[in-house]
Amino acid sequence: MASKATVITCKNLTYTYPGTTEPALDGIDLEVQRGEIVLITGPTGAGKTTLCSSFNGLVPHFYGGTLDGQIYVLGQDVRKTTAGYLSTKVGMLFQDPSSQLISATVEDEVAFGPENLAIPVEEIEKRTDSVLDFMGLKAQKGRPPFALSGGQQQAVALAAVIAMKPEILVLDEPTSNLDPIGTVNIFSLLRRISREEENTIIIVEHKLQELVDIADRIVVIDDGKVRLEGPPREILAEDAVLLRERGLQPPQVSLLAHELRETGIHIEGIPLTIPEAFDTLSKALQTLKLPLSETKAEETKPFQATSKPIIEVQNASFQYPGGVLAVQDVSVNFYKEDFVGIIGQNGSGKTTLVKLLNGLLRPTRGIVNVFGLNSRDSPIHDLIKHVGYVFQDPDSQLFSKTVHQELSFGLKNLRVPRDQWESRINSVAKTLLIDSLLKEAPYSLSRGDRQRVAIASVLVMEPQVVVVDEPTTGQDPRKRREIMELMRMLHDKYEKTIIFITHDMDLVAEYAKRCIVMRDGGIMLDGVPHEIFLQYEELEKTHLKPPMITLLFKELGERYGLRKDILTVDEAFDYLKTKLVS
Amino acid sequence: MAFEYVPGHSLMHRLDPRTKVLFFLLVTVLIIVIYDPIIMLGLLAIIVAMYKLSGIPLSKLWSITKALLPVFIMFLVLNYFVIPPRGATVYFYLLPGIAPVTVETTLIGITSALRFVLFIWLSRLLTFTTSISEILIAMVKMKSPPEIATSLGIAFSSVPLMINQFSTVIQAQKSRGSQIEVRNPIKKGISFIPVVVPGIYLTILRGMNVARTVEARAFTYNPAKRTFRRKIEFGREDYAFLATAGLFTAAVVAIKILYGWFDYTFILRDVLKLV
Numbered sequence: 001m002a003s004k005a006t007v008i009t010c011k012n013l014t015y016t017y018p019g020t021t022e023p024a025l026d027g028i029d030l031e032v033q034r035g036e037i038v039l040i041t042g043p044t045g046a047g048k049t050t051l052c053s054s055f056n057g058l059v060p061h062f063y064g065g066t067l068d069g070q071i072y073v074l075g076q077d078v079r080k081t082t083a084g085y086l087s088t089k090v091g092m093l094f095q096d097p098s099s100q101l102i103s104a105t106v107e108d109e110v111a112f113g114p115e116n117l118a119i120p121v122e123e124i125e126k127r128t129d130s131v132l133d134f135m136g137l138k139a140q141k142g143r144p145p146f147a148l149s150g151g152q153q154q155a156v157a158l159a160a161v162i163a164m165k166p167e168i169l170v171l172d173e174p175t176s177n178l179d180p181i182g183t184v185n186i187f188s189l190l191r192r193i194s195r196e197e198e199n200t201i202i203i204v205e206h207k208l209q210e211l212v213d214i215a216d217r218i219v220v221i222d223d224g225k226v227r228l229e230g231p232p233r234e235i236l237a238e239d240a241v242l243l244r245e246r247g248l249q250p251p252q253v254s255l256l257a258h259e260l261r262e263t264g265i266h267i268e269g270i271p272l273t274i275p276e277a278f279d280t281l282s283k284a285l286q287t288l289k290l291p292l293s294e295t296k297a298e299e300t301k302p303f304q305a306t307s308k309p310i311i312e313v314q315n316a317s318f319q320y321p322g323g324v325l326a327v328q329d330v331s332v333n334f335y336k337e338d339f340v341g342i343i344g345q346n347g348s349g350k351t352t353l354v355k356l357l358n359g360l361l362r363p364t365r366g367i368v369n370v371f372g373l374n375s376r377d378s379p380i381h382d383l384i385k386h387v388g389y390v391f392q393d394p395d396s397q398l399f400s401k402t403v404h405q406e407l408s409f410g411l412k413n414l415r416v417p418r419d420q421w422e423s424r425i426n427s428v429a430k431t432l433l434i435d436s437l438l439k440e441a442p443y444s445l446s447r448g449d450r451q452r453v454a455i456a457s458v459l460v461m462e463p464q465v466v467v468v469d470e471p472t473t474g475q476d477p478r479k480r481r482e483i484m485e486l487m488r489m490l491h492d493k494y495e496k497t498i499i500f501i502t503h504d505m506d507l508v509a510e511y512a513k514r515c516i517v518m519r520d521g522g523i524m525l526d527g528v529p530h531e532i533f534l535q536y537e538e539l540e541k542t543h544l545k546p547p548m549i550t551l552l553f554k555e556l557g558e559r560y561g562l563r564k565d566i567l568t569v570d571e572a573f574d575y576l577k578t579k580l581v582s
Numbered sequence: 583m584a585f586e587y588v589p590g591h592s593l594m595h596r597l598d599p600r601t602k603v604l605f606f607l608l609v610t611v612l613i614i615v616i617y618d619p620i621i622m623l624g625l626l627a628i629i630v631a632m633y634k635l636s637g638i639p640l641s642k643l644w645s646i647t648k649a650l651l652p653v654f655i656m657f658l659v660l661n662y663f664v665i666p667p668r669g670a671t672v673y674f675y676l677l678p679g680i681a682p683v684t685v686e687t688t689l690i691g692i693t694s695a696l697r698f699v700l701f702i703w704l705s706r707l708l709t710f711t712t713s714i715s716e717i718l719i720a721m722v723k724m725k726s727p728p729e730i731a732t733s734l735g736i737a738f739s740s741v742p743l744m745i746n747q748f749s750t751v752i753q754a755q756k757s758r759g760s761q762i763e764v765r766n767p768i769k770k771g772i773s774f775i776p777v778v779v780p781g782i783y784l785t786i787l788r789g790m791n792v793a794r795t796v797e798a799r800a801f802t803y804n805p806a807k808r809t810f811r812r813k814i815e816f817g818r819e820d821y822a823f824l825a826t827a828g829l830f831t832a833a834v835v836a837i838k839i840l841y842g843w844f845d846y847t848f849i850l851r852d853v854l855k856l857v
Binding site (some may be wrong): 083087092096098101103104113114117120124125142144358360381388391396397398399413443461 | 813
């Protein structure tokens with residue numbers, strides 16, 4: 001039996017899902033103490049969610065499969081108890097917020113758990129009110145959860161778990177739908193709960209830098225095994241490069257420090273936060289004659305069109321039938337050589353704007369011209385030949401028996417002559433590295449491959465413009481970069497125009513050539529990322545934050561006159577190297 | 583939507599769902615015993631007043647009624663075919679030799695069409711003023727297992743989400759050139775496969791997710807003992823409302839039996855002396 005202070009004990013925990021042969025968990029050894037905040041991280045498919053599901057007994061009781069080794073939660077042998085019982089003590093927040101909202105109103109949602117615990121009505125009302133108040137959801141009390149934004153839905157789902165007052169909180173990516181500022185708020189809320197109520201909290205996250213000073217311990221999982229374990233400062237600082245190799249995202253400033261150190265520059269300690277990095281670099285920069293007076297790179301060109309626009313949006317507005325004005329009097333042009341990242345809060349009109357570009361939606365006011373066609377009186381058929389649209393979730397479009405059939409669907413619809421099918425399908429499949437999967441069933445593929453099939457099914461129609469709506473949401477940092485590398489390849493090698501929507505500022509900073517910031521249905525900023533991300537105050541108004549490295553160079557620039565327009569670790573490294581090595 | 587709820591605090595909103603069911607039954611009795619189209623119009627006026635008092639915009643009533651108009655006309659016309667003229671004057675035939683038009687068949691036709699309208703108006707009035715959760719609690723009170731009430735509740739609240747997901751699927755397929763808006767019914771059927779297959783997949787996924795969530799929120803721990811936060815209670819208003827409606831119905835039935843009133847021709851012939 002576990003000692004009194006130990007709440008979770010796993011010994012050689014091994015678990016295999018039914019119908020599979022590879023174990024999802026492969027000999028996990030882990031102990032969690034009461035009151036601890038444990039951060040579990042690792043690439044997609046590492047077994048993080050499976051491990052979490054074993055803490056409340058969903059593994060093995062709900063999913064089936066075979067479980068070996070030992071797992072004790074609050075002194076109970078998980079195998080011998082039920083998920084229903086464990087769930088009264090272990091609250092679990094799942095990844096996708098909308099998948100776990102089941103009630104007609106926000107209030108009902110939050111009360112559902114406490115009702116199941118047979119708590120008296122008055123107590124439930126009190127708890128519901130206080131939790132909703134706490135999460136800033138009071139105004140949404142009577143609204144249906146599905147009508148809320150992604151961020152609010154996530155807050156409701158979390159409130160529903162917290163209202164049950166579980167001894168152990170297990171949170172699987174609790175901030176995936178939140179903006180940077182919302183994320184920080186949730187993490188500090190969790191710290192407060194753990195201090196005040198002595199709750200144990202287990203968080204699965206990719207956002208490591210925000211949790212440096214909140215988590216007591218980091219557990220890195222890969223291939224169903226515990227790979228690294230220890231205090232966050234130690235793991236993130238010393239193993240930053242290793243973490244990146246495993247597809248994770250250690251703080252940018254730690255990576256920069258490591259890279260500088262490897263070139264022989266003397267770096268004292270590995271910083272984890274912006275102030276720490278500022279101090280570390282200040283020391284390293286003392287060899288220079290400060291202050292310098294470089295504020296910008298020699299040639300950051302302002303955004304300038306070199307050709308005629310291929311898509312013209314003129315004073316376009318779009319109002320949904322329910323009356324929501326999602327896009328308001330927007331005028332913007334897109335050019336053949338564009339690689340545009342569109343950012344903005346949930347509900348700022350990003351998706352509505354891009355749906356206007358291929359005729360899925362037609363402007364209720366104003367004009368959208370797509371390759372010379374007025375979208376209002378051109379059939380969608382003619383528009384999608386020019387503008388391909390890839391939806392976020394591949395599962396909302398794949399339906400065929402084989403990948404090959406899936407790819408021929410668009411060709412058939414566009415009445416492309418049959419003798420061209422094979423060559424088109426084969427070349428696209430090769431480009432996307434799915435040529436070996438053509439005979440497979442789409443549903444049997446991994447999520448990443450399904451996404452590639454979905455992209456391929458649009459590319460076979462050979463559109464000039466490829467619109468991708470949140471291709472990176474719900475993926476680990478490595479998968480996100482893979483998708484973006486693919487987009488870059490389509491842009492560089494096949495001269496495709498790329499328009500993508502994302503919440504990940506680091507990706508926009510690294511990949512986009514042009515950045516559009518939306519707010520309240522309008523375009524707030526439009527320009528090259530190197531200019532956009534220096535407008536710190538403007539961005540903050542709409543809850544966006546430049547990459548960590550950019551914020552560091554804001555400080556360095558203000559104090560020492562270094563360049564401020566640094567958006568990626570690579571840029572920072574190259575820049576500092578030329579300064580420090582010479 | 584068939585289960586649209588209009589929030590409010592009117593008498594109709596406050597009534598216990600069970601009262602509303604009983605009220606519905608009482609009005610059904612009225613619908614059965616009353617044959618007079620003018621009295622039927624009077625009842626319809628009462629329902630309209632109740633809509634007004636419940637704070638439901640009459641535009642909603644009109645949009646329901648618009649959809650009923652074809653059915654209304656169908657009821658009217660079909661009646662000429664099925665009701666034999668009982669010795670009344672035949673003005674003309676709708677088709678040569680069949681479907682005679684008389685005063686009586688016209689009145690019967692109008693009445694049965696109005697009955698249909700009344701029936702729909704009343705049932706929509708009740709669903710407009712009763713939330714799903716109230717219905718579910720009424721089910722639990724009437725001794726149905728909490729599992730059934732809870733799963734029905736989840737199913738209803740999943741509807742908007744599923745509609746959303748389906749429209750995403752449709753848009754995704756349109757972006758791949760799928761022609762969902764073709765006229766030919768066979769082609770239309772086939773064109774729906776790319777929508778239906780992901781739709782089924784997403785529905786199953788939703789089912790799995792809901793089951794997982796319900797488990798993780800400890801529903802299966804002890805469903806029989808769980809608290810139902812909302813309570814419904816038979817109050818003074820319920821008794822008063824039911825008594826009024828009951829007395830009214832009983833009076834109508836009694837008068838009908840004793841005096842033979844409320845027949846098709848009652849007001850037109852015996853009161854207004856028109857026919």
